[in-house]
Amino acid sequence: MTAETAATAESAADIRRTDRIRASELIGRGWLNTGGKQVTLEDLRGKIVILDFWTFCCINCLHVLDELRPLEERFHDVLVTVGVHSPKFEHEADPDALAAAVERYEIEHPVLDDPNLVTWQAYSARAWPTLVVIDPEGYIAASLSGEGHVAGLTSLVEGLAAEHETKGTLHRGDGPYVPPEPVSRTLRFPGKAVPVTRELGGEGSGVGNFLVADTGHHRIIELKDDLETVVRSWGTGEKGHADGEGSSEGNDAAQFTEPQGLTLLPTELAEQVGYDIVVADTVNHRLRGISTSTGAVTTLVGNGVQRLIDSERVTEAQADELGSLGTDPLSVSLSSPWDVLWSEKTQRVIVAMAGTHQIFAFDPATGELSIWAGTGLEGLSDGDAGEAWFAQTSGLAADAQGDIWIADSETSSLRVLRLGDGYGAAGEKGSPETPYVETIVGEGLFDFGFRDGDPAQARLQHPLGVAALPDGSVLVADTYNGAIRRFHGEHFAADGTTVPAEVSTVARGLKEPSDVLLDSDGATLLVVETNAHELVRIAIPEEYLTVDEGASQTQRPATAVAPGEFSLTVGFAAPTGQKLDDRWGDPTQLKISSSPENLILEGAGNSEGLERTLRLNTEVTEGVLHITARAAACDGAPGEEIPMHAACHLYQQDWGIPVTLEEGADTGLQLDLRGIR
Missing domain, CATH: 2.40.10.500 (Thrombin, subunit H)
Structure with a gap:
């Protein structure tokens, strides 16, 4: 073992707690991606195991799936990821729906079907996504909530591999993953469609056809009115990101990754900007443009880096504000744009930015990108556009007045962004009327x-x-x-x-x-x-x-808590090579609310720090605590000043914890945003 490897192993050992907790057995209804075999922890002994507690409705869980792919590839002979599917919605407990989701998202690791949340409870998971790392000897090494942990996971896996290589407890080789048999289809998990309402050129193209996001094939197609005949397509059929020239017959060189929404621009504007179709290239975190006359595919918006609320502005008062993000759209980060809509009223492309729970707008004529609604916090809250909360906005439509109707998926709600005359989120209209958000159907997360x-x-x-x-x-x-x-x-x-x-x-x-x-x-x-x-x-x-x-x-199982004074603590340990970013004050934050609202008599709201004392109402018997925790860390060594251009990372997780109030129950709750054992 080299000195560098030894140092890595020592570092990994230093950050873990001395108390060793044995991992619980993996129990559920069945397994997917194992060739029909059951998998036990004993089968995984000698491997580093990441348990990924997920549910297929959750955009953050889908982000984590993509974050883990390069880690799984790099450490393929020592690391096994096990997806533990613990459903949020009733539909997600359907085994056929789960099997379809595993195929749709091209998950290449074993998945445990845990519809009754047995394994979820055994590992005290409280949020989607939660990651639990198990060392080769079967002990829990870390528990992480939320997304964005890949850097810390990489250093942890490196350290565990080095440590257990030395101890002789690391076993290299293949894991239990067995790929399913491929299925050939014309369409594969199509996402969105729009009608062809004007002449686009190209043989076979015409009004009455449909443009379809063939999401599972990572391409855009034009489909004839019979809904079966493909006129032409744009994309290789393999996931990736590549622009390029094509022809009026399509483009078989460009690449998309799980595109969803698409919209057709008006003729004059399309001629001006050089493309007809705008595509929400969801997993690439970009907007793409397609010229139907030349077949060219171009990137319009997005640098390919997933957007997070700026880690230098972590408090609610400093969260992303409405307004222009400038006219250099290729330098801006997006996060899972799910739908796009050409708005005649605003003369912009409206974007459902599912990953940040916001509504963006893009002006093809000027290149200006703007945030139009949503604070970036996840939930259901109406009011002025700059104060509203959304939760994974996924569908858009404009009515005759030009107002924007929204399918807000994670709150199971139908909402509307009322634009009136004050639609200029960047302020250019100067109207006294402020756009606002109204919920028509829906109650909460x-x-x-x-x-x-x-x-x-x-x-x-x-x-x-x-x-x-x-x-x-x-x-x-x-x-x-x-x-x-x-x-x-x-x-x-x-x-x-x-x-x-x-x-x-x-x-x-x-x-x-x-x-x-x-x-x-x-x-x-x-x-x-x-x-x-x-x-x-x-x-x-x-x-x-x-x-x-x-x-x-x-x-989900309710947690018994005592009424009266109640302490809440969220654990966070910055990964090796990072430190808390305190250049602008405390880089941590808690936002706490409850359903019903009077469950919390004192201590609700937003403040710095990851500890809070609440006073719970003795007259309320049950409810849900809604907790959002954030922490900002930047690359740097403890005790040293953070370089001005250091890479910074925002860690965030939302919990909705059902509670029952019982005398004599626990008077405090400990959650982990990033806890190392």
Whole structure:
């Protein structure tokens, strides 16, 4: 062993606690990606194991999947990742839905199906995503919450490998992953679609066709009106990022990675900027442009680095503010843009930035990129655009007034950004009217269901698509309910009577519909049925269904806590080679609230530090504590000044912890943002 290797091993040992906790057995309903075999911890002895507690609705979990890929490749002979799928939504407990998600996201490690949260509870997981590192002897080495931990994980795995190589407890070789048999399909998990509404040129192209994000094939296609014939495509079919020239017949050299939303620009603007289609290239964290006449694919916005709230501005008061991000869009970081929409009213491309829970806008004519709504904090909170909270915005549509309707997936809600005359988020309009956000259907991060009727009582389940119809109603692709739902605001009937606002069901029994739009004939709907790998037409019924299968909340074990004074602490240990960034004050922050609001009598709100004393209401018997923790660390050695241009990292996690209030229960709670054992 070299001196450098020995030092790495010593460093890894130094940062771990002396108390050794044996890892719990992996228990669930079954396994995926193992060739049908069960996997035990004994089977994994001698390997470094990362347990990735995830759920397939969660954008942060999807980010972690991508963060882990290079780590898995680099340490393929000593590291085994095990995905522990612990569902948030009812639909995610369906084994067929899980199998489809494992295929869709091209997960190349074993996955334990944990629908009853047995293994989740054994490891005291409280948030998605949570990572637990197990050393080759079967002891827990680290527990991490949230995303952005790859640098720390790399140093930890290096240290564990060096330490256990020396001890003789490291076993190199293949892990238990068995790849599934490939399946050939025309479409593979299509995400979004838009109609071709103007002549685009190219043989076979024409009005009445559809542009489709063939997400699982990492390409964009033009599909004929029969919904089966591919006219042309842009993309190699392999994930990656590559621009390039093509022809009017398409482009088989460019590369995308899991593209989702797309929108068609008006003719004059397209001629001015040199591209017709704007694509949300989701996993590449970019917006791309496609010229249908030349086939050229270009990068419009994004440097490919995932965006986080600026680590130099970690307090809520200093979070990303509305306004322009400049006119050099290729220098700006994005985070999982999920949908894009050309807005006639604003003359901009509106962007659902799922990864930061915000609404952005891009002006193709000037290159200006702006933040239009959302603080970047995850949740459901209405009000002025700059104060609103979103949660994984995934679908966009504009109504006749130009307002923007939003499918806010993680809060299972339908929301609307009312623009009025004050739509200029960068301030150029100068209108006194401030854009604001209004929730039409939805309650919060952990509330969902399948219920029609009064919008205030109606429930959705993780919707991904939305469409505004000419009659003023709005359709929702209610993805996890497998349904198309309809919201119609208060209106007058033919006889002049007032009809109250209501939610109804247009169709159900679909396989994860992720988008819906009105067909060219105006009498049918076109649905992107993602897990059926196809686009389907549905007749608009003369009468809509009224369904009430109830309202639900995410079912997780509740933690018993004592009423009265209650302490909350979030543990954070900066990775080796990093230190807390205290150049602008305390680089840590807690934001705490509760449902119901009166669960916390004192101590709620936002403040610096990772410790807080609360006073819990003795008259409330149960509820949910909502906790957001942040910490900023930069590359540098302890005791040394951080260089001016050092790379900095923001660690953040949101917890929603169900609690019951019981006399004699625990008077404190310890959470780990990044804890090393």
